Amino acid sequence: MSDQNTTALDSESNVDALDTELSTWRERQADAWRRRLAFLKREPMGLAGILIMLAIVLVAVFAPVIAPYNPTETDYGNSLEPPTAEHPLGTDSAGRDIFSQLVFGARPALQIGLLSAISVAFVGMNVGLIAGYYGGYVDDALMRLVDFAYGIPFTPFIIVLVALWEPSKWTIVGAIALLLWRQTARVVRSHVLNLKEKPFVKSARTVGASDRRIIYRHIAPNVLPLVFLYGSFAIAWAILTEAAISYLGFGDPTAVTWGQMLQSAQQSQALARDAWWWFTMPGIAIMLTVISAFLIGRGYEEQLNPELQEP
Amino acid sequence: MAITEQSLNWDYDGPIMEVTGLEKHFPQSTGIIHQLIGGETSHVKAVDGVDMAIESGETMGLVGESGCGKSTLGEVLIGLQEPTGGSIKFLGTELDSMSDSQRKEFRRNVQMIFQDPYESLNPRFSVEQWIREPLEVHDMDNQDERIYEALERAELTPPENYIGEHPHELSGGERQRVSIARALVLEPKFIVADEPVSMLDVSVRASILNLLRDLVDDLDMGALYISHDLSLIRQMCDRTSVMYLGKVVERGPTEQLIKGPKHPYARALLDAVPVPNPDHNISEPQLEGEPPDPVELPEGCNFRPRCPFAAEECFEEPGLDAFQTADGEHAAACWRVETVDNM
Numbered sequence: 001m002s003d004q005n006t007t008a009l010d011s012e013s014n015v016d017a018l019d020t021e022l023s024t025w026r027e028r029q030a031d032a033w034r035r036r037l038a039f040l041k042r043e044p045m046g047l048a049g050i051l052i053m054l055a056i057v058l059v060a061v062f063a064p065v066i067a068p069y070n071p072t073e074t075d076y077g078n079s080l081e082p083p084t085a086e087h088p089l090g091t092d093s094a095g096r097d098i099f100s101q102l103v104f105g106a107r108p109a110l111q112i113g114l115l116s117a118i119s120v121a122f123v124g125m126n127v128g129l130i131a132g133y134y135g136g137y138v139d140d141a142l143m144r145l146v147d148f149a150y151g152i153p154f155t156p157f158i159i160v161l162v163a164l165w166e167p168s169k170w171t172i173v174g175a176i177a178l179l180l181w182r183q184t185a186r187v188v189r190s191h192v193l194n195l196k197e198k199p200f201v202k203s204a205r206t207v208g209a210s211d212r213r214i215i216y217r218h219i220a221p222n223v224l225p226l227v228f229l230y231g232s233f234a235i236a237w238a239i240l241t242e243a244a245i246s247y248l249g250f251g252d253p254t255a256v257t258w259g260q261m262l263q264s265a266q267q268s269q270a271l272a273r274d275a276w277w278w279f280t281m282p283g284i285a286i287m288l289t290v291i292s293a294f295l296i297g298r299g300y301e302e303q304l305n306p307e308l309q310e311p
Numbered sequence: 312m313a314i315t316e317q318s319l320n321w322d323y324d325g326p327i328m329e330v331t332g333l334e335k336h337f338p339q340s341t342g343i344i345h346q347l348i349g350g351e352t353s354h355v356k357a358v359d360g361v362d363m364a365i366e367s368g369e370t371m372g373l374v375g376e377s378g379c380g381k382s383t384l385g386e387v388l389i390g391l392q393e394p395t396g397g398s399i400k401f402l403g404t405e406l407d408s409m410s411d412s413q414r415k416e417f418r419r420n421v422q423m424i425f426q427d428p429y430e431s432l433n434p435r436f437s438v439e440q441w442i443r444e445p446l447e448v449h450d451m452d453n454q455d456e457r458i459y460e461a462l463e464r465a466e467l468t469p470p471e472n473y474i475g476e477h478p479h480e481l482s483g484g485e486r487q488r489v490s491i492a493r494a495l496v497l498e499p500k501f502i503v504a505d506e507p508v509s510m511l512d513v514s515v516r517a518s519i520l521n522l523l524r525d526l527v528d529d530l531d532m533g534a535l536y537i538s539h540d541l542s543l544i545r546q547m548c549d550r551t552s553v554m555y556l557g558k559v560v561e562r563g564p565t566e567q568l569i570k571g572p573k574h575p576y577a578r579a580l581l582d583a584v585p586v587p588n589p590d591h592n593i594s595e596p597q598l599e600g601e602p603p604d605p606v607e608l609p610e611g612c613n614f615r616p617r618c619p620f621a622a623e624e625c626f627e628e629p630g631l632d633a634f635q636t637a638d639g640e641h642a643a644a645c646w647r648v649e650t651v652d653n654m
Contacts, residue, residue, distance in 0.1 A: 199431035205391060207445035207497065208418035221435040
């Protein structure tokens with residue numbers, strides 16, 4: 001049968017029409033994006049989260065411009081000064097400017113948050129996809145690994161890792177990547193179990209699509225919003241974890257992070273010395289960042305799951 | 312075209328799709344204790360020894376109530392599920408013995424149209440991406456032109472109004488046309504349509520059915536049309552097989568079968584078709600009870616427990632040759648055809 005691969009074609013004008021149409025539908029795709037972002041109007045809390053996050057990102061990017069002082073520069077003559085015009089948020093016991101530290105602290109916070117989110121999303125999504133799609137022994141093995149990851153207590157695990165490696169933000173990202181994928185993997189897997197039975201997956205198999213194609217072209221895009229959701233929660237967890245670990249004294253002592261600020265405030269007994277500006281400010285910064293990540297995740301979740309929306 | 316060794320035998324003049332003794336048994340999961348004490352695994356016999364041959368250009372109808380295994384049969388035929396017994400031959404070549412390239416050729420030439428137009432399109436693909444995918448998988452040339460042509464064939468005209476759409480922007484009928492276009496874009500030689508209109512509005516059913524019938528004629532495909540609706544089968548199919556509990560119990564030319572069903576089950580199915588006449592005398596339903604548990608089938612004829620005509624001989628299983636017309640075209644797996652005919 002030689003005419004298997006040749007098609008009786010219509011006139012060329014049809015092909016031209018197709019070309020012009022291909023470009024107009026690309027424009028339509030841009031419209032689709034606009035529609036996808038329209039949820040922000042309906043989700044004021046989500047919008048607030050995005051605005052706060054955006055502000056923090058801007059602060060982190062332009063930190064050297066915004067910060068009036070070098071955050072590590074000591075000035076023992078001006079130690080523990082309350083907020084003044086010169087030091088808008090006061091200074092710590094070594095005379096370092098709190099506001100500048102706060103501004104520079106946004107950088108590691110966002111780095112840790114984003115890197116953790118990406119690694120959690122990447123590992124969790126792939127484990128979930130492969131376990132759910134292949135099932136059987138693959139599924140059993142991967143899910144036992146998830147159970148194992150659930151069995152490890154988070155904070156002690158990180159402390160051990162810090163002892164093994166070195167105290168740095170990368171250790172924290174690594175620890176989060178090693179443990180927090182568990183939840184994403186479980187949720188993604190359960191969705192894949194459902195998705196892989198859908199007729200559109202059967203349809204893909206019928207046309208001869210490979211497993212890889214089915215997993216990454218057909219199933220993955222349908223779990224991506226979910227992965228994004230858990231990724232945004234991972235941002236919040238990562239920032240909280242960094243603060244907790246630094247506060248416990250397992251962070252990098254030379255780094256300027258919000259957790260490290262809390263740690264040194266605690267060590268210098270800032271509370272007993274009435275230096276409220278020293279520990280409240282990093283606390284507020286951590287809270288704002290974490291809340292904004294949760295608000296974004298939550299707003300997005302309501303979009304994904306209409307049942308959560310008020311009738 | 313010179314036929315290379317790897318290619319399927321396109322000059323084969325037998326039935327395009329032929330199955331003999333096809334079986335698909337699903338093991339029932341039993342408890343671990345049951346397995347430990349050496350209990351036997353029981354099986355659901357979804358397809359249990361089906362013989363069927365479909366010619367090019369012919370539409371075979373497959374009717375039966377839900378759960379009789381007709382969808383499973385369709386999926387086994389196109390290679391979506393592995394059979395547990397029997398053989399499937401496409402163009403005379405055994406599916407099991409196909410080389411990788413032949414298998415790929417088989418994949419390209421055997422397609423399926425699914426029942427639910429709301430679930431059978433990937434919501435994240437545009438119409439264009441969805442129809443392009445089979446072409447990408449099989450690395451075909453002139454993709455844009457083929458997409459355009461398939462959309463026109465499926466009567467989604469003008470095609471440029473549809474290629475950018477996503478499934479949620481389309482109606483049920485349009486979605487089903489997209490499915491048809493996707494199945495057609497590879498120019499298959501055999502197609503399985505599994506209840507393609509049962510989820511659609513009655514108003515668009517006719518046009519989809521006409522489209523399918525014309526396509527089978529124009530493209531000289533073989534087709535298996537699965538439905539539980541005999542009136543649709545009558546409109547679509549040249550020949551019809553009636554399936555009950557995994558077995559074909561009656562087969563024949565559609566008109567002949569519908570006018571003179573032989574198997575008591577086929578009679579009951581036909582009696583259940585509503586007649587659009589208010590004065591029509593509704594006969595008492597002949598069928599009582601539910602089909603038996605497919606795990607524990609009755610001894611002998613599967614239909615015996617529900618059959619109003621069951622007799623002694625029905626404890627022995629009838630084959631499809633238990634009754635046959637002289638030309639062999641019309642056959643039923645029933646011992647009692649003659650007796651019942653004379654009643």
